[in-house]
Amino acid sequence: MKLSGAQILLESLKREGVEVMFGYPGGQVLPIFDKIYDSDIKFILPRHEQAAAHAADGYARATGRVGVCLATSGPGATNLTTGIANAYMDSIPMVAITGQVKSNLIGNDAFQEADVTGITRPITKHNYLVKDVRELARIIREAFYIASTGRPGPVLIDIPSDIQLQETEFIWPESVEMRSYKPTYFGHPGQIKKAVKLISDSKKPLLYIGGGVILSGAALEIKELAEKLQAPVTWTLMGIGGFPATHKLALGMLGMHGTAYANHAIMDADVIIAIGARFDDRVTGRLDAFAPGARVIHIDIDPASISKNIKVDVPIVGDVKNIVGEMLEQIRKVPETSGWLKAVDALKKKYPLKYSKDGEHIKPQYVVEQIDEATGGEAIITTEVGQNQMWAAQWYKYTHPRTFISSGGLGTMGFGFPAAMGVKVGCPDKAVFDIAGDGSIQMNIQELATCVCNKINVKVAILNNGYLGMVRQWQELFYKRRYSHTCISGPDFVKLAESYGAVGIRVSKKEEVRPAIEKALSINNTVFIDFRVEPEENVFPMVPAGEAINRMIEGLA
């Protein structure tokens, strides 16, 4: 059967099981959009290409499936790049499709031309410029395979508009065979044995889990391992949801804004079992002071993540779920940890996570706590970046994987709202909250139109403090309160939401917080809640940049 490039694209997406795409039309994708007109794949039109990429990313994080976004050449493609880089840093499976100028115009500085494969090379796991329509089906097949296997990541396919029109026989490759790409899924038996011995002989073991646990679907195995060893568990921002926050072995998040007891505990551990985490600088603080007494077992699917930042005693390359499963079978002798758990509990009592409840203003932490209670901890939370993100990480009790959706590695303001759209499209039965700041919500606020138009019912809790709060906090603590351009104004969020056809609620008093959340949840529409919160509230604890992670600023007496 002869099909055009555009038809091949849509047929291939269908065969890959794509149920929704987020995209924006333009001159060099007209042939594709003409076929989308007849396609039964759901299509969401955001109001900015960046939002298309974030929505695809959010969809992927919440569902575990590959997110798909689409944009035209030149500016359409460059607008995607922040979203692509965001997915790349957090290893999110995504396929981005861009139109390109006609093959014979490439390199001619044609209208809306940009070297998109060149621009996205360092922010994609792989990318393709399609030069022959006969290669298109294979390329799409490979792109989905690469995006979703090994350490996942975004893959971009750049398709010149003439290729979209050319016809060829459609041959769908049944399997993918790439000699140069063969991810390792099973851990080396010798290494697993070494790790098991080290764990059995440990006295103060600690699990440090990251986004790899979520990506690999290993939450059950982690819980089993922690309970079997009776070892405390701490997690990175990306690892939130990988272990229930309500569990007695849970230490919460570690690192720059982690709990003090997690940071102290990891410094005291004798064996750290790092699982799908990468010892990021926000986690380790000053490297040479990080967990000096600990032997480190590092399980990761990406060999390049191992021994990149800290020296690892037992590296195990492979899929976290497989390897932890294998370890569970092999561990016969469990360490005696009752003394260690007592010490950890003492740390929890000595350094609880807390905030001052004094003052007339609403505390942002309180808002997050109330969202947690009102949703029974069962909502999917997305965040923007900054204080809102850290409070959302600290004060909501996540008990399932894929319920905390946040820009970890890249730290992209403007991520949370479009990501929430993608989450809601992927998980229509879940309550979806974007915990936002008044700064970051303004970076993709145009998506109100998309939400209303497509009846994507998300709730946005704006922790409105009139500042770019996290930067202001750094200015307060390290730049003598010289608030250089961090005082920011915004629109009347209530009226703005209403003008888009959404619902706006303003909350200025503490007693209005819970009712406003309940009301928002009861409304079958997108709701902006403008919480007027304490303007100069800080996120604590805080490890100053470059300090050892047990040298925290506590904030409160």
Add this chain to the structure above:
Amino acid sequence: MTRHTLSVLVENKFGVLARIAGLFSARGYNIASLAVSETMDPAISCMTIVVEVAEEKILEQIKKQLNKLIDVVTVTDFTKKEHVNRELLLVKINYSSKDKARLESLLNKYLGKVVQRKDDTAIVEVVGEQQQIKQLLDALNGFGIKELVRTGKIAMA
């Protein structure tokens, strides 16, 4: 800084060199020399990359990051391997017939030869290890070097 020779087999596709070069520049690694050519299998190219690193850890990262590139088939590190390595040098020197004996004895020693003579210059070709080439260049300085070009190292175990 120490030098290490890596032999990298890659898919022979457009853009692969840019991926490799981009990886080095994005992560701040130094390429000392680079030689690229097709192999027996026209679908695969061989890149011999000489890298300069300050510590072993960086060399490990370079190898791992290279391996992560989808188009990279294999990475071989010759650092601790017995191997043969060669570089080709073309050098244009000032030359007149009175220099003949002096040049010939030099070229005999380094297995070089004159591949072109024009007016008062000669182009000398020599293949050897980098150390030998350096020594020859030092010696040829006496004639006056007008121009030189080197291929960069290639290696085989």
